[in-house]
Amino acid sequence: MNDILKLIANCVENGKIDRNTPYPPGMKGQDGADELTRLALDSGIKPEQILDGALVPAMAVVGDKFSRKEIYVPQMLMSAKAMNGAMKHLKPYFSTGETKRKGKVIIGTVAGDLHDIGKNLVAMMIEGGGWEVIDLGVDVSSEKFLKTIDENPGAFIGLSALLTTTMENMKKTVAAIREKHSGLKILVGGAPVTKEYCERIGADFYSPDPQGAVNYLKQFAE
Amino acid sequence: MNDSTFKFEFSDLNLDVRQIEMVMGYREGESHEAISDLIAGALIDAESFCELKAEYRIFSGIEFNPSEKSVKIAGLEFSLKKIVFGQLRKSESMAVFLSTAGEKIGEMSRKAMKDGDLLQGYIYDVIGSEAADGASALMQEKLKMAAEMEGLRITNRYSPGYCDWNVDEQHKLFHLMKDNFCGITVNSSALMSPEKSVSGFIGIGREVRFNKYTCGLCDMKDCIYRKIR
Numbered sequence: 001m002n003d004i005l006k007l008i009a010n011c012v013e014n015g016k017i018d019r020n021t022p023y024p025p026g027m028k029g030q031d032g033a034d035e036l037t038r039l040a041l042d043s044g045i046k047p048e049q050i051l052d053g054a055l056v057p058a059m060a061v062v063g064d065k066f067s068r069k070e071i072y073v074p075q076m077l078m079s080a081k082a083m084n085g086a087m088k089h090l091k092p093y094f095s096t097g098e099t100k101r102k103g104k105v106i107i108g109t110v111a112g113d114l115h116d117i118g119k120n121l122v123a124m125m126i127e128g129g130g131w132e133v134i135d136l137g138v139d140v141s142s143e144k145f146l147k148t149i150d151e152n153p154g155a156f157i158g159l160s161a162l163l164t165t166t167m168e169n170m171k172k173t174v175a176a177i178r179e180k181h182s183g184l185k186i187l188v189g190g191a192p193v194t195k196e197y198c199e200r201i202g203a204d205f206y207s208p209d210p211q212g213a214v215n216y217l218k219q220f221a222e
Numbered sequence: 223m224n225d226s227t228f229k230f231e232f233s234d235l236n237l238d239v240r241q242i243e244m245v246m247g248y249r250e251g252e253s254h255e256a257i258s259d260l261i262a263g264a265l266i267d268a269e270s271f272c273e274l275k276a277e278y279r280i281f282s283g284i285e286f287n288p289s290e291k292s293v294k295i296a297g298l299e300f301s302l303k304k305i306v307f308g309q310l311r312k313s314e315s316m317a318v319f320l321s322t323a324g325e326k327i328g329e330m331s332r333k334a335m336k337d338g339d340l341l342q343g344y345i346y347d348v349i350g351s352e353a354a355d356g357a358s359a360l361m362q363e364k365l366k367m368a369a370e371m372e373g374l375r376i377t378n379r380y381s382p383g384y385c386d387w388n389v390d391e392q393h394k395l396f397h398l399m400k401d402n403f404c405g406i407t408v409n410s411s412a413l414m415s416p417e418k419s420v421s422g423f424i425g426i427g428r429e430v431r432f433n434k435y436t437c438g439l440c441d442m443k444d445c446i447y448r449k450i451r
Contacts, residue, residue, distance in 0.1 A: 023255065024256075025255070072248060074246055074254065074257040074260075075254060077340045077341035078256065078257075081339075113413070114417065117335075120335065120340055124340065164383070165411045169411075
C-alpha cells in the first residue's frame with residue numbers, strides 16, 4: 001500500500017479527523033484523514049485508490065474489531081467522523097460520475113419507530129464499505145421506501161426496527177417491497193430482530209452487527 | 223401509602239464518566255481518553271438539559287391469575303409472563319410508575335446526529351437513558367421508605383418490554399395513570415414521549431422481596447445491563 005494511503009487508513013482507524021483532533025495523543029499536531037486525503041488527491045492519487053486502498057480497508061478493520069468486541073460504539077463513531085473527513089474530498093468525484101461506488105443502499109427505520117442510532121451505525125459502515133447510502137431516516141413508511149426504490153432501481157434495502165411493536169411494520173414493509181420488486185435484496189436488523197424472524201418475513205439477510213451487512217453486500221459490488 | 227410526584231436534580235443521580243462508559247460497553251480497566259473527555263463534557267451539558275421527574279400511583283385490590291401469569295389492576299389485565307409474574311405475585315398492592323429525563327436531552331441528541339456528530343448524539347442518548355433510569359431509582363427509594371413506614375417491602379422495578387413482558391402493554395399501563403402524568407405520552411408503537419422515559423410496576427407487600435441481581439432471571443443474554451451489573 002502507498003505510504004500516504006497507509007497514513008489515511010491509520011487516521012480513520014484511530015479517529016484522527018484533522019490536524020486539530022487532539023487524539024490519539026501520539027498523533028497530536030499531525031495531519032488527519034482530512035488533510036492527508038487532500039494531499040493524496042493533489043499528488044495525483046486517484047479517488048478510487050483512496051476509497052479502495054485506504055477508507056474501505058480501514059473501516060473493515062474497525063467493523064471487525066467491533067464485531068469481536070475489541071472496540072465499542074463510540075470508537076466506531078470516531079472512525080466514521082474521520083472517514084467523513086476524507087470522504088468530503090471524494091464526494092465531488094462521485095457526483096460527477098468520475099469515480100463510481102459499489103452500488104446504492106436505501107436504509108431507514110420502519111414506520112412507527114423513532115430509533116436511529118443502530119441504523120446510523122449501519123449506514124456509516126456501509127458507506128465506509130464504498131457504497132452510496134440513501135438514508136431515509138426514522139419512521140419511514142412502506143410508500144416512502146417504494147418511491148425511493150422507483151427513483152433508484154436495483155438498490156439494496158436496509159430496514160431497522162428496535163421494538164417488538166414495530167417489527168410488525170418491518171414485516172409489512174418487506175411484503176410491500178416484495179410485491180412490486182421481488183428480486184431486490186432486503187437486509188434487516190435491530191435489537192429484537194433475529195435470523196429466524198428475517199427468514200419468516202421473507203427478507204434476505206440479517207446481521208447482529210454492522211460489519212455483517214458490509215460483508216454480505218461485498219458479493220454484489222459492481 | 224399515597225400517590226406521589228417527585229422532581230430531582232441531575233446531581234442527585236451521581237452519574238459519572240465511568241458509569242456511562244460501562245453502559246457503552248467498556249469493561250473494568252477499559253477506557254478511551256477521547257471518549258472519556260467527551261462524556262465528561264456531555265455530563266456537564268446534561269445538568270441543564272435534563273428535567274428529572276417521577277411519579278407513582280398505588281393500586282390495592284390487585285388480583286393475580288397464576289394460570290395466565292397475569293395481574294388485574296383496576297379492571298385491566300396485564301399479561302406479565304412467567305418471569306415478571308413470579309417476581310410480583312406476592313404483592314398486596316402495586317405501584318405503577320413513570321419517570322422521565324425530560325424532552326431536551328433527547329432533542330440535543332437528535333440535533334447532534336442531524337448535524338453529523340453521531341458520537342456526541344450517541345453520548346447524549348446514553349446519558350438521557352441513564353438519567354431516566356436514575357430518576358426511577360430515586361423514586362423507588364422514596365417508595366421504599368414510604369412502604370417501610372407501614373411495615374411493608376417492595377420488589378424491583380419491572381417495565382413492559384423486559385423479561386418477555388410485551389412492550390405493547392404500555393398502553394394499558396398508561397390507562398392507569400392520570401392524564402398527562404409527568405407530561406409523558408405513549409404512541410401507537412408503545413414509544414414514550416419524551417423518549418427518555420421509563421414506565422413500570424413495583425410490587426408492595428409483606429412477603430415480597432427485592433433482588434439485588436435480577437439478570438439471572440432474564441433470558442436476554444446480550445443485554446448490556448447483564449454485562450455491567
